Amino acid sequence: MKPVLTPEKAVENIKDGASVMVGGFISCGRPSAVLEALFEKGVKNLTIISNDTEKEETGIVKLVMAGRVSKFIGSYIGLNRIMGEKMRSGELKIELSPQGTFVERIRAAGAGLGGVLTPTGLGTAIEEGKEVMNIDGRRFLLEKPLRADFAIVKAKKADKYGNAFAPGSSKNFNVAMAMAADCVILETEEIVEPGKMDPEKVTFPCVFIDLLVPVSRAKAGG
Amino acid sequence: MDDSKRTRIARRIAKELPENSIVNLGIGIPTLVTDFIPEGKGILLHSENGFIGLGPAPAPGKETPDLVNAGGHPASILPGGCCFDSSMSFAIIRGKHLDFTILGALEVDEEGNLANYTIPGKFIPGIGGAMDLSVGAKKVVIAMEHVNKHGEPKIVKRCSLPLTAAREVDLIVTDMAFIRVTPRGLVLEEIAEDTTLEEVIKHTGAKLQVAEKLGRF
Numbered sequence: 001m002k003p004v005l006t007p008e009k010a011v012e013n014i015k016d017g018a019s020v021m022v023g024g025f026i027s028c029g030r031p032s033a034v035l036e037a038l039f040e041k042g043v044k045n046l047t048i049i050s051n052d053t054e055k056e057e058t059g060i061v062k063l064v065m066a067g068r069v070s071k072f073i074g075s076y077i078g079l080n081r082i083m084g085e086k087m088r089s090g091e092l093k094i095e096l097s098p099q100g101t102f103v104e105r106i107r108a109a110g111a112g113l114g115g116v117l118t119p120t121g122l123g124t125a126i127e128e129g130k131e132v133m134n135i136d137g138r139r140f141l142l143e144k145p146l147r148a149d150f151a152i153v154k155a156k157k158a159d160k161y162g163n164a165f166a167p168g169s170s171k172n173f174n175v176a177m178a179m180a181a182d183c184v185i186l187e188t189e190e191i192v193e194p195g196k197m198d199p200e201k202v203t204f205p206c207v208f209i210d211l212l213v214p215v216s217r218a219k220a221g222g
Numbered sequence: 223m224d225d226s227k228r229t230r231i232a233r234r235i236a237k238e239l240p241e242n243s244i245v246n247l248g249i250g251i252p253t254l255v256t257d258f259i260p261e262g263k264g265i266l267l268h269s270e271n272g273f274i275g276l277g278p279a280p281a282p283g284k285e286t287p288d289l290v291n292a293g294g295h296p297a298s299i300l301p302g303g304c305c306f307d308s309s310m311s312f313a314i315i316r317g318k319h320l321d322f323t324i325l326g327a328l329e330v331d332e333e334g335n336l337a338n339y340t341i342p343g344k345f346i347p348g349i350g351g352a353m354d355l356s357v358g359a360k361k362v363v364i365a366m367e368h369v370n371k372h373g374e375p376k377i378v379k380r381c382s383l384p385l386t387a388a389r390e391v392d393l394i395v396t397d398m399a400f401i402r403v404t405p406r407g408l409v410l411e412e413i414a415e416d417t418t419l420e421e422v423i424k425h426t427g428a429k430l431q432v433a434e435k436l437g438r439f
Contacts (some may be wrong), residue, residue, distance in 0.1 A: 025271040025308070026294030028287060051308070052348070055294070078347020079294075087346075096346075099270065100312030100354035107309045120316060120354045123335075123388030156288070168289035168305055169272040169297075175307035203307070217287075 007037035023174030109145035110179020151181035162209030275303020323359035356387035375427035
């Protein structure tokens with residue numbers, strides 16, 4: 001069974017300079033309460049790995065505004081203009097990937113693979129600095145796996161082993177990220193006893209989850 | 223560009239979608255295509271953030287934070303829909319399981335190169351799904367204004383802006399023209415009912431071969 005912690009306790013081991021994956025797509029499937037605890041903790045020089053940032057001055061945007069983030073790796077930064085501003089001022093290093101390449105690099109890391117061969121980005125600026133391989137007459141870009149020290153992911157329901165379910169489009173990047181970090185923190189609206197989760201309806205197999213953080217939806221403000 | 227021009231583009235594109243096709247619609251003009259997809263054709267919309275069966279915006283009060291479209295707005299899922307994570311979503315995209323992607327553009331050129339994600343020094347919102355969509359979808363349809371806000375052609379000889387994808391565009395549908403990208407170059411197949419061939423050629427920065435039978439839309 002996995003430890004059940006408050007958001008504050010769950011982020012205890014995240015130190016200055018850590019790399020942190022954050023699940024979610026725009027505002028859907030975001031682990032808001034644990035992100036807020038990360039903000040409150042005050043750690044800085046973070047590398048944040050997330051598809052995008054949300055529009056509002058919350059979550060990742062709030063961390064960036066407070067100068068806690070030195071690098072952002074993702075696929076889209078256009079939702080909040082602070083990202084572009086901090087990039088232009090030199091305060092924030094930004095690495096952008098096509099969205100499919102981004103998620104597959106993370107999945108590859110979690111799946112023990114050495115890399116991803118993808119046609120996406122060939123003939124574009126994405127190709128720069130990367131090896132192009134020819135496999136049976138087709139060209140592919142070699143993209144390396146992407147892993148992190150921590151992953152903060154979101155579910156609706158989890159059992160005490162860490163088997164968890166995320167409905168609708170809230171699965172998004174949470175699933176791959178839960179595979180690719182040394183410590184995976186799962187923010188979940190509900191925790192149930194083993195046996196109360198249908199094994200056929202599991203989004204996150206329990207093996208990937210390290211810490212459980214129950215946060216009711218009302219409390220998370222989502 | 224006024225609404226009637228946008229809807230003309232959307233209506234014309236909707237006619238291209240065959241029964242039972244799986245289609246991804248980009249933000250902007252492409253989303254208007256939804257309004258013209260006829261019922262009963264079994265056409266399903268794929269949303270890059272993790273589901274097939276994108277339906278209309280839910281009635282107020284019926285939104286759920288767990289189901290949004292690719293723009294982050296509350297969405298509904300239609301009968302026949304299914305949900306999955308982002309890795310699966312992009313496997314569907316990259317693995318050639320989508321029949322059509324309808325995208326906007328800054329520039330398209332004679333070779334079918336597409337530039338739609340950045341204006342260097344000005345506008346770097348990121349990449350999102352556009353590069354995967356252009357490479358993976360079986361047919362890439364561009365829905366855009368024929369000229370930009372300065373009146374300059376958006377269909378050019380060679381893209382000057384950074385490319386989203388090389389040689390992937392199949393069809394270009396603007397408020398003035400319906401153009402097919404072929405190995406021999408751009409073929410003008412139809413022009414809008416309120417314009418002339420001369421106007422279309424004048425506002426196009428690339429060579430257009432005119433189809434023998436030029437249609438109207």
